[in-house]
Amino acid sequence: MKVARTNIWTILTLIAACLGLLVLIYMSCFHAAQSATVTSAVKPLIVLDAGHGGEDGGAVGCSPVPEKVINLAITQKVEKKLMQAGCKIVMTRNNDVMLGDSSLSTLRERKASDIHKRFAIIQSNPGCTFISIHQNHFTDGVYSGAQVFYSKNNSKSAALAEQIRQTIVSDVQPENTRKNKAATNSIYLLAHAQDPAVLVECGFLSNNSEAKLLNDEQYQQKMADAIAKGILQYLQGKGIKTVASGSSQDLYSSASSAIISSKSSTKKG
Template sequence: NKKYTILIDPGHGGNDKGTIANDKITFEKDITLKVGALVAQKLTKQKDVQVIISRNEDKYVSLADRAKLANEQGVDALVSIHLNGQTGGTDAFGLETYYTKEKNDGSYELAKQIQETITSYIDVRDRGVKSERFQVLLQSKMPAVLIECGFLSNDEEAKKLKDEAYQESLAEGIAQGILTYLDTNSKK
């Protein structure tokens, strides 16, 4: 049986806090770390899946190093976990998954599968799948996606994102999306 290796990449860390909620004490870097650890935990339960995590503590890791780690380890997929922020506003909410159309390697299929699975697991506005030239997506040599799990700039969504039960369901949706993708796109 083929073994798969997945890189889970919790966004930001260390002095790079990422998006900061309106309460000024809730940081993107802390929630992505929690959700990433939960996803890793769920995937590791599968006997044919190995997980590498780009950071398992509150430390800074550059975007180049995240992509480099994925390339050096020859992982089958990279899944980057982020939270969104709206500049100068609070009304945007929902979840979206990015791939880059520069790469025709299954990134779109992975993004679509993750987006569909998460939105069936949790009650969240489906903002769809989008293409963007994010560095970590462009520099990695395998299917790679970046999930914006919700807007910390929206108070209602920030409240959800801080909730442990919500983080758990979110992680379950991400993990199941990855597993379904591997099932349907496995290199026989």
């Protein structure tokens, strides 16, 4: 009888040990899944660069205002859309300033310092996606249309550029047949950036009709919406998600609602 009871207690002890082991395994898997969810929900880091600023006005052409003003207006609209979608945004400038060392004696030196400061911002945000917003200009006023330049240092840059090009064409400039171009060393930021990086020329200020459009706030909003949409579709294609209202949510789906609700070649140096 004692032997039987001993066997029963042994069996019960083994069962309890197995159950305890199963609980430990379950808890371990649960915490691992939670950690994975938190990791996948990290906000995408975007560095937005409004070209020029301060005493560096950029191109003018047929525009009543300099390029720097239009660049900032469009970039701030892109910033708003991306923030609504749950992205973390770093702006190289948020007002009319030239970055860098203002004590340098020549404008050329101050421009170089400005570019180096912008590059330092990229470097201080590793793992970011970098987008610089500009307006184009050419001596012949016949040219028009947006064009995207991409860094050759990161294979993802070309995909980002293509996604932005497609949304600009589909949503803003259906007649645009311009192709994306790999950046040369003349575009310093793209030549040196190691993370995905593009420069968007939204149009030509040397073209009278396009200059008028680029100065129109509604058109600027359409352009910003298209750029933001392209960025978010690129992120979606990379499987990057964010957290909204306590649950994992697709970036592009979030941004699409925000964008819909708001609606009722030659490179210069």
